[in-house]
Amino acid sequence: MSKKWLTLLAAILFSLSVILSGCGAKQTSTANLLRVGSDTTYAPFGFQDEKSREYVGFDIDLIKAIGKQLGYEVEIQSMNFDGLIPALEGGTIDVAISDMTITAERSQKVNFSQPYYTAGLSIVAKADNKTITGFKDLEGKRLGVSIGSTGAEEAHKIKDATISEFNSITDAFLELKNGGVDAVINDAPVNEYYVINKGNKDAKIVGEPINSEDLGIATSKKNPELTAKIDNALSELKKNGEYEKIYLKWFGKKPPQ
Incomplete structure (x- = not known):
């Protein structure tokens, strides 16, 4: 093989290595992205701030704190409530948090974290x-x-x-x-x-609330590891006081013990 062809081959291999390393970097970034679905009409759990146009609320702050705890970048996707579970099943989001009650019917389709709020x-x-x-x-x-x-x-x-x-x-x-x-x-x-x-x-x-309902963070049945990570992060946030801080911000009182 001539020197000219050796030089050309080296250049091609170098270009391929750059492309592949770039792809690898992109995959790493995607792996650290938590795609979160939420119905952002449920103030104070999730809604769009009229001035900043940012999504805010108890659920939003909580999932961002969980993401930070786990080393994930959090991306909020606004969608109708009835589309959240299908989006999890279809793999277009990783997590759904939206004032969602843990029920037996829903638990057949998705996994839930430990309860993070009790409503009615x-x-x-x-x-x-x-x-x-x-x-x-x-x-x-x-x-x-x-x-x-x-x-x-x-x-x-x-x-x-x-x-x-x-x-x-x-x-x-x-x-x-x-x-x-x-x-x-x-x-x-x-x-x-x-x-x-x-x-x-x-x-x-x-009147008075007729029942007591536990809210949970939903994840795909295909990703039980993520559910475990969220549970661990939520437990840590409750221990270190961050959960109480977020709860106080949105409900004006400390969470029940």
Whole structure:
């Protein structure tokens, strides 16, 4: 082989090594990326800040803290609540965190972390409504819920109720304001945040929460190792005080012991 061909071959091999090393760097970066799906209409768990346009909230801060603990870069993808589990099953996201109740039905499709918050379903009615004082008064009423939620499941149990299922809970609240539904059934912390910050002139909380529901961080059944990592990180955040700090920021009180 001539000297000219040896020089050309060396140049080709060098170019290939650069390309391959670049690919390797890209794969490493992807491996350290945590793709997180969240329905960002569930304030104070996840929502878009009106000024910064950034996604903020308890869930957002918590998953970012977990990502930092694990050495992951966190990428938030906003999507409808009922699309979160299909996205996990399809592999387009790695994690779903969105005020998601741990249920037996959902646990057949995804893995859940240890509970990170305990919520319960409550009712929002119009401020001038005097006929609805609790769940016992919802029979035959027009009810607004978020599609795929436990609030929707509960609403369908109520006799003669007319159920309107919305892609986002904010749409359900808007329908209540406009008089299209008589009440909204949803997780109590989200209802409370809405009434205090958005609908205090138009809406009110009625009755007491009817149940207690544990929220969990969902991951794919194909990735049990990630579930274990998230559990470990969550336990560490509870030990070092970071979880309490985030909880105080969004709920104004310390988490229950």
